[in-house]
Amino acid sequence: MALDGNAIGGLLLEIFGSDMTSAEASCAACGAVGPVAETTVYVRGPGTVVRCRNCTSVLMVVARVRGLNCVDLSGLAALDADPPR
């Protein structure tokens, strides 16, 4: 089921310690920039997969392994938690 970054606000809060839905994500594959809230998110699988809405490349994967969040951010060129409005 395809949701958006709003759906993982709580998960990202757990990982980053602050609300990341307005954080600006830059796709390492296509360069598209936009708020995390507008990424395409797949939940309910073995892990949470966050994809670029523009090119569908994987931006971020969070797998819950033995109670710990294992986070892979290698699909992001940048993640700016405090972008200029």
Place this chain on the structure above:
Amino acid sequence: MAGTAVRGRLTWQVATVAAVTEETDSVRTIALDLPDWPGHRAGQHLDIRLTAEDGYSAERSYSIASADGEPVMITVERLEDGEVSPYLTQELRPGDQMEVRGPIGNWFTWGPHDGGPLLLIAGGSGVVPLRAILRHRQRSGSSVPARLLYSSRSLVDVIYREELDQYGGSAEVRYTLTRNQPPDWGGFSGRVDDAMLARVAWPSSQRPLAFICGPTRFVEAVAELLIARHYPSSRVKTERFGGA
């Protein structure tokens, strides 16, 4: 990180059910007593966690249905094959407890300083965060013009009908019913399309701010229609609830 200052946001806190209100046959609003709630912005959501006696736990996210300053409320729609929503809408009663984390979500929020004019488009239970926006707008005395276009299957499925009908003045509420309409229905019929938006959406020249919430397919179809009406994508905020 200062312990007390972040406690409400980063940790789970215990919530006690204060009241339940049946909105429709399958939708219920739950008011929660949350003594450490830090306040919230209209459009934000919270996460709940239920723990069974055997230790099994389930987490879900729900949009906050109330404005800041009001008791924290969520509105839950019962999904037939659901694990949590049947419990919340049928079994849960005042005095029961759950854990809550929030408020969450800095993107899909509105406050008077965000301006407008506001175009709110709801599909089904997507009306919940938009109702919070309208309540906050009213409580803050804002005169930002607002229009809500609310799509439901039929009249019995419309949530908050009485409350929405009392908005007048600079807040206009329009309904569309997609599956069936009562005799002498004065609202719209059928899915949201460009012809309907032509009658409801602010012209792009007024630099409107749009919020769309509902099932994924609904949100994406409506967002596309607004972009086609020259709304800049930065002025179209979306929240997808999954489902159809």
Place this chain on the structure above:
Amino acid sequence: MTSPVSRGFHRLNRPADAAAGKLPPGQHVTTDFPVLSAGPTPHIPLQEWTFSIRRGGETLRSWSWPEVQDMPAETVTVDIHCVTRWSKLGTQWRGVPVRALLDQVEHDAQYVLAFSDGGYTTNLPVKDVRGGQAWLAFDYDGQPLAPEHGGPARLLVPRLYFWKSAKWVRGLELLDHDQPGFWENYGYNNYGDPWREQRYAGD
């Protein structure tokens, strides 16, 4: 602080007594068929669909949809076990044994990397896909496999956790050395035997 119990809340599907002995550790039975994905559902026209066996970037053999449909197929009833802890018992599938496809190619590879439309991959030992317990499945429950469940065709390897049963599979890459696929790269077990509860790397 321990979590308070939410009075009256319980898991949706309670393990059935009848399932006792049929369930790997940590699993519970479900009667629905959850849809779990790592990406959007691809839609490929059948006339463009192929299944290939490749090695080192070269296609050794390829089948079109009609060619696969022409091969002898089996109807099987199997239990499936997802690493997210749901199991579905007695699921019925129809498909071509992977062995029948692999045997048409001469090779000495020990491992395969199954690859799918949309970029998903998962790795398996060749002996697991040749051993009579792996199919290229295109029907589920007597109907053509729905896109959200992996249609037109998916890999079906019921003896391993279901993430190994790659949806939208388009072929197998023959490997000399084992190579982790999508979930294996993100912390999941390289092999994934539910009976030994091999969920995560290092289990």
